[in-house]
Amino acid sequence: MAALPLSSFLLLRPAGPAPKYAVTDIPASLREGAHAVLRADDEVVTVKSAGRLVHTVHRAITVLEPAGDDFGRHAVSYDALNTLSYLRGAVYDGSGRLLHQLRPAEIHDRGMGDAGGSFMTDVRVRYADLRQPQTPYTVEFDYEIVSDNTLFYPDWQPQEAEGLAVQAATLRVTTPAALPLRYQERQLPPGSVVARTTLGSQETYQWQLTDLPAVDEEEAAPPLADITPAVALAPGAFEVQGHKGSCATWQSFGQWNYDLNAGRDQLPPATAAKVAALVKDAPDARTKARRVYDLLQGSTRYISVQLGLGGWQTFPASAVAGSGYGDCKALSNYTKALLAAAGVPAYVALVGAGGDQADLRADFPSSQFNHAILCVPLATGSRPDTLWLECTSQTQAFGYLGSFTGNRHALLLTPQGGQLVATPSYGSTENRRERRIDLFLDAAGGATATARTLRTGQEQDLYAQLLHDLSPTEQKKYVVDRLQLPTFTLTKLNLAATAAGPLPGVVETLGLALPGFAVPSGKRVFITPNLLSRLPALPAQVGERQAALWLPRASLHADTVRLHLPAGFRAETLPSAVQLSTAYGTYASHYATLPDGTVQYIRRLELKRGRMPRTAYAAYLDFRRKISIADKAQVVLLKTES
Template identity: 30%
Template structure:
């Protein structure tokens, strides 16, 4: 009897012990120092298990634990998952741990909030989220959740465990299960290991993992983060989605499915047709007709994101966009295509990635994953137009920065193909300053400026045309490297040609143009150029990537005040290297100085071994911009 009681007590103790013991030990001491280096957070666990049951159903399980080391990593502690009519959150649990791995707080599905994904008018997309407030640093959060997929599956969840710079990863695993005789498309990038496939009860199980990924330290002029981190893309070769079927094998198949989605959605109302006929009746060329209809599109519509049903891929019918007066990139591009078709001008619906850094797409299913925008291609004799239909303030015929030089998928009646949009020579991306400076004996100055931004530089600043006057003045003031400068008399002139430019004429004054002593004025060679921030010297990890080349030129005259003479001028400088060139001259014209400076930086990707040369190039540019002129009094006052 005593033995029986002892056994029962032992079982109770063991049961209680196992019930209360945490499955994971999240003590921070288990993180290797090599993973803490340069890291704001460390991904302790990143597991995705995806079971593709049928072409229209699947289940997804995720387990993600993150240790946040400092305030810069706090955002990675929050729970944030996307949802729509195809993907529904069914289970979620979460816990917060202190630095020793002790549980501080638990969360359940009832704590998760659900909100619209964006403020746009028509969307089925939303987000599941929970904001975590840090108790102290370091701390760990662990969320486990499950999703139900239904009504169609085009793509499987991507495996991208290292989301950004300064984030390390201890271990990450991806498991994909699917029925035998199902063809799956896969693509991996950067240090991802695939394990041998397994077969289990009529299913294939494939697994990928990564271990001990050190934090990527952010470097200036580095390639896009997506080219540096491990990623696995997977998808079914044939899919069913919202009662449509298709394949994502390559550009031709992607475009074929897109064309099927677009079929029958280009009808226009009689009223719209009559309006179009009236608008173009006096146009003498197709290009003129396209310009008229492009402007007309901007006058009758506005941009709104449409993400209803398969609206993420299928445009709203042209007649509906006309009726409501709004549409997204799909609907607006489709409407302009329909209007052009009505006047017998062919156009192509183009799928592209709009991005500040990523230009390239591969001609396979990954292109579908990475594209996010629609534009219109209009082939004319001797010229092809690429039109941004979501913003007709973009000058007609200009290929803006977000798409210039990018790969794109061009849909045709029978399918489609991949192409690359045109780009501009670096030399056209010009910013030119012309300044006339009247310098006074007390060191104050009055400056008249004519500033011109061209092509890609124009694209960076054309928003000034719709900004408030105070915002324009503030922008121009920030470009002056002297304190106490006041900008006035601003006038903007917009040249909306296919090679656009924006001209700003204005004045500015300062009570002290440089520095003043009893007998000398020390003035800047160029007060309109801030120095390029110095690059860190020493070892670099990644190639040098200059996405957009540019040219800066300055022509400056300085009127020397009466009673002063030139004591010292910077020597002429001229330098050329692989990254570009620069030149600076200061010429004495008696009572005036003429300063001519130019800097040219070439776009391109340069081997990391050239980094020391690049640092030297930037330092020399900084040196010429920081040049000083010394004026000396000739008479006493």
């Protein structure tokens, strides 16, 4: 038999995988301004029953430059109710050739509570890192989650980060016709419509997105989640560990939560007797509530509990009474029980907490919550009053919610079901910063200053954390790092809690040494009195504004600065008064020479809260520019003696 030529063996050798995800296949319009491009995001949600769904994901991202390297790794969480079936991955070079298949040994697994802290959780994370030393490259991940917690359907928002373009993404949901899908489309491109089909007893819904350019986060814009296309999903009927419920209305969802925790608010007799003795001479319900809150803060601590149904079902109040700890649900339920023993009714309320957390979407009943607080309806004379309590903090002021849970909706859990209500609204009247500075100049150009600043409402939230959580040394470092002064020494710092009517406040007292602050130029000295409260201008808009104008917090800043002049100096020129009144807020500043020769500068800035169309940004930019100019205005002093 004649030997086959070498060329025949070459033809018979198996070929390697065909290239895919080549960078040249990405349209130039998607590469422009992008750190990475989502080549494919194919997600399939299969609802098996009221108590089970399967979520499969295939995701490929081309990383174009080092700024997009975070997309080169992926993490998937799972727990007792959500099983991770598999996690696979691969990485390709810029030409689309396979570089590496993810090996099981390269997949890391850790518990969310492994780092310590106040956690009781069965949540774990499996993650893989396929980042490469050189760009471009493409990572591909596939995984599947089988969930026995149908309270949460996965949401779909492929364009999840700044600098990420989307080439193609699809979402397909299949569900029994007896369990119709509830969904809400958000920010979808014009013309995008859901494709809905029925086959036998199954209904399928499908969405598709293509060719979305990268988005830059603009100044004073809403969070990215409120800007890019998304589809939110939610069940009608659901079941978690045998507990059936409905998300069709806020009332039904609240009823499920209430029934799940019914009967868990019973106190040990000794605790109930202790409360009765504590409030026996209290003149009204508010005083009773305050005493109960003091008892709570002095005898409990917070831990996070995320163990299966424990994410929604509370520890019994008797358990908290015995152990002294609990999560937000348990501590709120315990406080509710303490108040009941004092004769004061209250309701646990679910809320989406966080300083940057957007308000829930009231028109889409679903589980949009991550925290529980307590609502205490009161009556003050003939008018209703409502007291809100944060039950997880040992330092929070009585009746104050602040940035964490204020200015948003919450869901009251009542025997009649859920009731959507508003938490306290904190506006410019509550969120105040009042500052008085005395600036003492010397003839050589140096200065010393004392500054007393009262912050109330949301303006004090951060400083209350500094006061309670940091040592004096750490407080000083924080303040020094943020003082926008060229040369200074912090000679004094004191933070102290205070009460400003019904609101908490923090008083900050500073002492400053300012060498070379106002060096004379000939016979004149030029001084900018606004030492600590300058509001910077915003950068000019590049290109056409895309996002709405979003002003998340209302505030009122009032400043008084007194310049104490050295002997032989007088004010020669004072800046003109400035008065601005706009839809975004008001600003006023004026200068005066007092009878003793002291120069006084008074500034008042009130900023409003709200969301306005993108066309409003240009005028807001101008408002900020004028404030910045006024804040830099200079007083001219003249030396009158040689």
